[in-house]
Amino acid sequence: MSHPQSYELLLIPDHSRTRTGAPGRPLRSAVVSATGETGASGYPRYTGEGMEADIDPETRTVEAVLVDGEELDPGMSVHVSDGMRPTG
Numbered sequence: 001m002s003h004p005q006s007y008e009l010l011l012i013p014d015h016s017r018t019r020t021g022a023p024g025r026p027l028r029s030a031v032v033s034a035t036g037e038t039g040a041s042g043y044p045r046y047t048g049e050g051m052e053a054d055i056d057p058e059t060r061t062v063e064a065v066l067v068d069g070e071e072l073d074p075g076m077s078v079h080v081s082d083g084m085r086p087t088g
C-alpha cells in the first residue's frame with residue numbers, strides 16, 4: 001500500500017470550537033513528510049517543522065503526535081488540514 005508523502009498538520013485548541021462543532025483557528029501549522037518508518041501506533045510516521053506524528057492514511061487521523069518533542073497539552077489537538085492534499 002502506498003502512503004502519502006506529506007501532510008499539513010494543524011495544532012488547534014479544543015476550547016476554541018465554534019458553535020457548529022468545527023475547530024477554531026490553528027495556533028500553529030507544520031508540513032510533515034513521511035519517514036518510511038512505522039510508529040508505535042502501527043501507522044506511518046511523519047516528521048517536520050517540530051512535529052512528529054503517526055497518521056492513518058485511510059482516515060487521515062493523527063493517531064500519535066509530539067510537538068517540539070513533547071506530548072500535547074490537555075485541551076489541544078492536532079488534525080490533518082483539509083486545505084492541503086497529501087502528496088505521493
